[in-house]
Amino acid sequence: MLKDTDAGSLRKSHVGTEVTLAGWVHRRRDHGSLIFIDLRDRSGIAQVVANPEVSPDAHSVVGNLRNEWVLQVKGEVRLRPPGTENQNLPTGEVEVLAKEATILNPAKTPPFYINDEAEVDEALRLRYRPLYLRRERMQRNLVLRHRVVKFIRDFLDKRGFIEVETPILIKSTPEGARDYLVPSRIYPGSFYALPQSPQQLKQLLMVAGLERYYQIARCFRDEDLRADRQPEFTQLDLEMSFVEEKDILDLMEELFTSLVETVTPEKRVIKPFPRLTYQEAIAKYGTDKPDLRFGLELADVTDLAGQSEFQAFRKVAGSGGLVKGFAAPGCSIYSRKQLEELAELVRAKGAPGLVTMSLMGDGSLDDLAESDVRSAVARYFSTDLIKAMASRMKAQRGDLLLMVAGEEEKIREPLGALREEMGHRLGLADPNTLALAFVTQFPLFEWNREEKKWGSAHHPFTAPRDEHVSLLDTDPGRCLSKAYDIVCNEYELASGSIRIHNRELQGNIFRILGYTPEQIQDRFGHLLDAFEYGAPPHGGIAPGIDRIVMILAGERSLREVIAFPKTQSAQDLLFGAPSTASPQQLAELHLQVVPEP
């Protein structure tokens, strides 16, 4: 080894010993004769001092160093002179007096700061990925990711789970996301697909009698990207036999609670995890992945709004629509400009508009007078009606009422987004709180308007709730499932379900989804056949590792917790992927590139 000690490990106890360090020049402070080097390796930073009176050779080597040069230093660990200790550094009590210094490799001036967290253009971060990963924050994130995965493996191992690898070259699935395809050399015109998830494979492992399976599995989906979506991502894929919904949720609650307590003890988890149904989530928060770090619950004021003289509300109330809203505490002082920003947000999410009412003053709602209400539409509402609406939203004077009217499906997203926005504006979303929660009882199907058919809300292997099986043939839209999500803050962290293990029921679901018997046999025959040989009742879940790490690291983008991520347009700027293939490669694969018209 070219080093015998980690720079970041140096403590008082090393004083008097001779050490050899190797790492990068983090920073250089040249005082002419005395030169200080902050030497950085993965473990941290140690101060090296070069004194010409101690070692002229080492001093002259150190004098030529620049940031990010790779350096080996041999020297004696000693206490820093009294008064020169650095409290900000774990190694700040000691320093290494250089006796020998060797330049292992010089370095060009980096394209951005390694020793500073200053923002860097995203393209530069990706193009010079190895350099960006040298930053302390990225090292911390990668270490955190390692700890998360390690913890999960240990946790599941203790509970009898077996990690099994499943193929990356597998078969295209008809539904769901767009597949990444891999052409077959041996079978002209045929393709493998990369798995969107090992869903069917893990179910087959249950049929195989594994009982408890998991995998840290790479998944691929060829869809457009977001801050929290990469084309390839990692799931903790997990499946258990002989379980019910509660068993999976309890296991996940224990896993996540102990994970956070071990890996990021500074974060606060709310225990026990709230368990709310999909219907409750939509009604109270306007979304199936609510941020539960704050309240601001939505209230239904349709009946009251219908009694007003405000036509937009009356019309909606009279035609089966809803008027819903919530109170933003202390926001009665919002300016016209601020209100317009909120209205714009709501419109961008597809709502027709936003009705605001500022309840001025303070004290009891009972004393609220007509002149205390500031609203463009106040004249259509009696003061009593406004009091009634305010009281249903649990508003106080000084608050701002925010309301949206329309069809339930059209207003929930805008309201959910508005609630989230106000939670952030009001500083209610504590970054050190992880509001983990379960959302259950998702619908089994959702109606696809374009194709005029039913699609799976989760996936086609999800079991319907026992009491709703009879609805399958009569009213599939009302049939609820045994699917569940884990949400945290404003993110969906995991999805899972109890699966169907009965061939007949599975076949029936496929038929409702519109597959012909031939398609069912071709695409799912292997699974259906397996179900006929004694498939155990089973279920599972798949938490997203990248998102977990992102939230634990306090990052807002997946790119900060993935070593080599892709751009929003799915390019790898480091390697330059995707790239063209040679004519020989194409010929071997029986492929021809057709230029875009």
Place this chain on the structure above:
RNA sequence: GGCCCGGUGGUGUAGCGGCCAAACAUACCUCCCUGUCACGGAGGAGAUCGGGGGUUCGAAUCCCCCCCGGGUCGCCA
């Protein structure tokens, strides 16, 4: 595919019709400095303002097209 934001010395920003042959910080180069730790001091070099076209007496600045990065809607069983 739609909408929104951004692209100015190596990096991060300012400038948003003439005061800009472009400013600030930092990095870089040279010199000085024996206790610094975002060391300090003196000096220097470095940008055809993402690309192309247009408007104008005059464009980093206004308009159009394109490219790149980001956010978002659609999409993501």
